[in-house]
Amino acid sequence: xxxxxxxxxxxxxxxxxxxxxxxxxxxxxxxxxxxxxxxxxxxxxxxxxxxxxxxxxxxxxxxxxxxxxxxxxxxxxxxxxxxxxxxxxxxxxxxxxxxxxxxxxxxxxxxxxxxxxxxxxxxxxxxxxxxxxxxxxxxxxxxxxxxxxxxxxxxxxxxxxxxxxxxxxxxxxxxxxxxxxxxxxxxxxxxxxxxxxxxxxxxxxxxxxxxxxxxxxxxxxxxxxxxxxxxxxxxxxxxxxxxxxxxxxxxxxxxxxxxxxxxxx
Numbered sequence: 001x002x003x004x005x006x007x008x009x010x011x012x013x014x015x016x017x018x019x020x021x022x023x024x025x026x027x028x029x030x031x032x033x034x035x036x037x038x039x040x041x042x043x044x045x046x047x048x049x050x051x052x053x054x055x056x057x058x059x060x061x062x063x064x065x066x067x068x069x070x071x072x073x074x075x076x077x078x079x080x081x082x083x084x085x086x087x088x089x090x091x092x093x094x095x096x097x098x099x100x101x102x103x104x105x106x107x108x109x110x111x112x113x114x115x116x117x118x119x120x121x122x123x124x125x126x127x128x129x130x131x132x133x134x135x136x137x138x139x140x141x142x143x144x145x146x147x148x149x150x151x152x153x154x155x156x157x158x159x160x161x162x163x164x165x166x167x168x169x170x171x172x173x174x175x176x177x178x179x180x181x182x183x184x185x186x187x188x189x190x191x192x193x194x195x196x197x198x199x200x201x202x203x204x205x206x207x208x209x210x211x212x213x214x215x216x217x218x219x220x221x222x223x224x225x226x227x228x229x230x231x232x233x234x235x236x237x238x239x240x241x242x243x244x245x246x247x248x249x250x251x252x253x254x255x256x257x258x259x260x261x262x263x264x265x
Contacts, residue, residue, distance in 0.1 A: 001027065001037070003066070016065040018043025022058065026084045031091070033064040034203060038082030038095045041073060051106045053077035057097055057116070058083065059124060060156050072124040076101025084142040089149070092127065093120040096143040099131060110162040111135035115153060115176065117143065125220055125250055129215045133177055134159025149180030194252070200262035206237045212253070218260070 001024060002013035020042035027037045041058035044051045047068060048058065056073040063069055074080060075114040078101035086096040099192035102109045105126060106116065114133035117138070117140070121127055132138065136158035143153045157174035160167040164171050164174065194207050206217070212232050217239075219228040227244060232253075241249075249262045 012066050014045045016212060018046030018048040018058060024068055028086055031253045035062045036093055038085035038087055041080040043239040047071060047079050049178060055079040055081060059095055066243060070124045076104030076106040086143060088145050090121045094143055094151060096140040098139045105201050106127060113137045113139055115155060117153060134164040136160030144169050151178040163247035199265050201265045202242045204262060205236055206239060208232055208235055217253045
């Protein structure tokens with residue numbers, strides 16, 4: 001990638017990736033003057049620190065001079081790719097593309113390739129992810145946050161079942177509107193848990209149904225660093241936060257990697 005001046009002069013250029021194939025498909029300037037890039041990666045070295053299997057969706061955050069601030073490989077053992085990324089109104093990121101995995105970061109695959117939408121925090125931590133599609137090939141090409149806080153996703157679909165209705169034959173143009181609470185709704189419907197008190201000063205109690213007993217949780221600070229982790233060992237699990245400084249923390253739970261914020265006074 002390269003940055004041009006208003007008269008077309010190269011101000012800087014940057015090659016990022018590893019020894020395998022890595023491609024960038026979408027870039028957006030961010031509110032801090034930097035850039036966020038989405039594409040695909042097959043590498044496990046160089047600028048790429050992890051890979052789930054084959055092609056991963058690869059998201060890279062650059063500062064205004066093209067220095068990498070953080071990078072994140074997203075996916076499972078199958079093939080994933082990021083075709084469109086956008087900074088959201090609260091400072092996080094939403095990326096869409098495709099996935100045919102059923103493990104790793106991906107849940108809910110309908111068969112073959114699905115639209116895959118992933119919401120990230122400002123430091124690249126997954127807040128929620130969603131697979132959309134049917135048993136055929138479905139591939140998302142672009143995502144846009146809407147004025148109501150939701151998202152509209154466009155691409156193409158060969159499917160006739162699952163989330164897809166009314167295929168006209170072959171490949172159809174497929175438009176999907178997601179609500180602003182897509183992640184919260186998935187937490188409630190799939191996991192049925194609550195946390196209290198929030199805000200808190202010393203500890204929180206996680207109340208969960210039996211499906212979450214045995215699942216693991218991770219708590220991140222606002223820089224994406226893991227500060228606490230553990231296992232949900234009972235329908236009501238008390239988590240001590242007394243050693244943490246005041247601030248906002250991201251709590252990620254279970255195989256679905258759904259997340260919510262905890263405020264510590």
